[in-house]
Amino acid sequence: xxxxxxxxxxxxxxxLGGYEATDGxxxxxxxxxxxxxxxxxxxxxxxxxxxxxINTAIDLRYGDERAEEPSRFxxxxxxxxxxxxxxxxxxxxxxxxxxxxxxxxxxxxxxxxDHYKNxxxxxxxxxxxxxxxxxxxxxxxxxxxxGKDRAGTAAAIVLSALGVxxxxxxxxxxxTNKYWDRAGxxxxxxxxxxxxxIFSAREEYLNGAFRAIEDRCGTVQKYLNEVLELDDDAIAxxxxxxxx
Numbered sequence: 001x002x003x004x005x006x007x008x009x010x011x012x013x014x015x016l017g018g019y020e021a022t023d024g025x026x027x028x029x030x031x032x033x034x035x036x037x038x039x040x041x042x043x044x045x046x047x048x049x050x051x052x053x054i055n056t057a058i059d060l061r062y063g064d065e066r067a068e069e070p071s072r073f074x075x076x077x078x079x080x081x082x083x084x085x086x087x088x089x090x091x092x093x094x095x096x097x098x099x100x101x102x103x104x105x106x107x108x109x110x111x112x113x114d115h116y117k118n119x120x121x122x123x124x125x126x127x128x129x130x131x132x133x134x135x136x137x138x139x140x141x142x143x144x145x146x147g148k149d150r151a152g153t154a155a156a157i158v159l160s161a162l163g164v165x166x167x168x169x170x171x172x173x174x175x176t177n178k179y180w181d182r183a184g185x186x187x188x189x190x191x192x193x194x195x196x197x198i199f200s201a202r203e204e205y206l207n208g209a210f211r212a213i214e215d216r217c218g219t220v221q222k223y224l225n226e227v228l229e230l231d232d233d234a235i236a237x238x239x240x241x242x243x244x
Contacts, residue, residue: 001029004179007048009040011181012147016155016172021163025243031139032242034155036147036180037061039069046072049079049141056080058130058142060123060150063087069145079141084126085150090118104190108197109204112149116205117212119153121227127154128228131161135237146185148176148201153209160220161235162242166210176201 005013013036017029030052038057041049057073059066062085073079120127126142133140142158144150152173159169177200186195210220217223224230230238 003175005033005048005052007045008042009045010036010038011183012036012176012179013049013141014147014172014175014179016159019159019162019164019168019172021239021243022165023163023243025163025239027159027162027164028242028244032134032155032158033139033141034147034151035141035143036151037065037069037145038071038073038141038143041072053139054079054141055138056082056133056140058126058133058140058154059083060085060126060142060144060154062089064089065145082126082129084123084129085144086122090115090122105193105197108194112198112202112205113208115149116153116208119150119209120157120213120223121216123150123154124227126150127157128230130154131158131228131230131238132234134158135234135241137241146176146180146182146199148180148199149205152176152201153206156206156209157220161224161230162239170203170206173206174201174203 001015001017003014005015007013014034015029016032016034017027019027033054055078057071057079059071059081066083071081073081130140130142142151142154156169156173159172182199186199213220213223217226224235
């Protein structure tokens with residue numbers, strides 16, 4: 001099986017199958033997917049994605065992103081789009097505010113760190129819905145704009161719920177740096193360090209999300225129970241549906 005699903009209009013579309021859990025089982029291939037925006041899919045891409053058997057697309061983008069770049073699956077007969085991102089941004093977009101910073105790269109790192117520690121809680125509904133849909137036997141794709149931050153955190157939490165070791169979770173997260181084509185999303189005047197800080201998957205960012213979970217809840221298990229409202233039976237159903 002290929003981890004990256006090669007498409008014409010999307011670069012960071014990946015299968016989360018094949019990772020080994022601590023109980024010796026393995027994440028099923030062709031069951032859980034993560035991606036960047038699905039707005040640029042070509043007709044050939046649409047046919048290929050549908051051929052994977054995907055039923056549900058969890059869209060974690062902000063309201064303005066969804067309006068500016070609508071998902072190609074809106075109103076589609078096979079793939080249901082669930083818009084579970086925030087309707088309003090919690091603050092100004094980095095791309096709209098970086099020019100006012102004296103040290104844009106440092107501002108970018110701080111901006112990203114602040115967002116990552118909030119993702120597990122701001123997107124709890126999206127992450128919980130994703131896992132409930134998977135538990136019901138659906139094949140799901142979770143995505144944001146880059147497939148790096150909001151969707152990257154979603155993938156990390158799902159893999160953790162399935163019992164995939166933290167080291168492997170980070171290896172999957174960092175694959176965005178190998179696959180994602182930014183397609184000119186940088187702004188004129190951005191120096192290389194600022195571009196790297198805002199457009200790269202960085203271990204320190206995802207570490208911040210896990211630290212926030214553990215600071216507030218103690219363990220990922222308690223986060224799943226208390227924040228995502230997934231009891232032990234629900235987690236067992238998720239593992240049964242997604243592990244082999």
